[in-house]
Amino acid sequence: MTLLATRHGRRAPRRHGHFLPIASGCAVAAAAVTVVAWLLWPTWEPDKSIDPARLPVSVGGTLFNVPTKAVRIKVQRHSGPQERVDLGFLYPSLQVPEPAKHASADAPEQAVPPIDRIFVSLSAHHDTLAPDIRARTIYPRYLEKASSQGDDGLVLRAFRDGSPYGGEDLLVAASPAMVARCTRDTATPGMCLSERRIDGADLTFRFPRSWLAQWREVADAMDRLSEQLRGPH
Template sequence: MTLFSTAHIARGSRGRGRSHMIPIMLACALTTCAIALVAYLLWPTWGPGASSSPARLPVSVGATLFNVPTAAIRMKIQRHSGPQERVDLNFAFPSLEAPDAPMHVSADAVEEAVQPIDRIFLSISAHHDTLAPDTRVRTIYPRYLEQASTPGQDGLAMRAFRDGTPYSNEDLFFASAPNLSARCTRDAATPGMCLSERRIDGADLTFRFPRSWLAQWRDVANAMDRLTAQLRGPKA
């Protein structure tokens, strides 16, 4: 009788154990399914051909409308339509197409040799009624420039900024046909870069490109004009 009672108790314990395991197994299964669903929904979708972003975005900077290529926007946080304080873009030169991939240079490559730049960079920012770029060229820069100008090739002239001024180690290049004004750093350990600005309504456009491109300065000036026209949104 004792043996029968012991066996009966053991079978009852195993039965209760199995009955307790069923809810636990169901809970684990539901948890696994939930994790898989969340992972699927959050899995990155920016691989080749996976993006559903529009080719161009209407962006308002300084209450001025621009129609910018999505692929040309350098910062992901800026890839949205609507008002923005600033948008940073880059375009292949001379095609002016939006680049296929961001420009990455490894530390080893930098140490081995200076990588050539094949893009023109453009920042569009709200100016908030600061001094206009053309006014700065006419009234501010002359205070810091050397008196003599140096004739350049193909109608491009240059005046150097004096040492000890806020723009020392820079030069001002200018031409009138087509119109170009660019402030450029001088070649040193790194190649010199040029900055050219223009104002469109409530926004300032700042172009940056290598100083070496001034050998084809007409192409650069025309490229900036073309980009400005292409990016302007429809006028009211």
């Protein structure tokens, strides 16, 4: 009994002797891990807007620098070559509009735009007839002979009924240059389309016909947008 007691008495300290260093080591390791995790934990907040402010895009081999938030269709919001890019800007400020609420980001905005918005589409023309040549050689074939000129220098000629442009009017001015094809006001407000070419791309502007009461300002806005969108050349 004495021998057993002696042996048990000797073993107990040995067990505690092994346990205490292990427990102490675990505690130290846990403390070290906690300190390291605290030091390495990120203190920055992720940027909610990962898109750059402007996108370099190539349309018809022509470089444009477009505001990301002005792109109306989500799948077009990327840099590089594209066949077409659709944009929208507030008028007359030409600032980028805020994203529409409760609207699908994958679809264009409504067909009839707000009165304070001008749209521009960049599209590759693939050597089709230039807009200025079309205005000089194609449109006159379908125009009525009569014309009317306003005091502000804007000339209006109606397209013949039954022609490819029936129900529209052609409005032209020399200085500043303006050529616009406009639908007439009906149940919905009339809209105008004005085109211009920059190298391999055509720029198509769309705006309410009512703006032609100040057509010089509209012509200036289209010039400014053309210059702002154009990349290094």
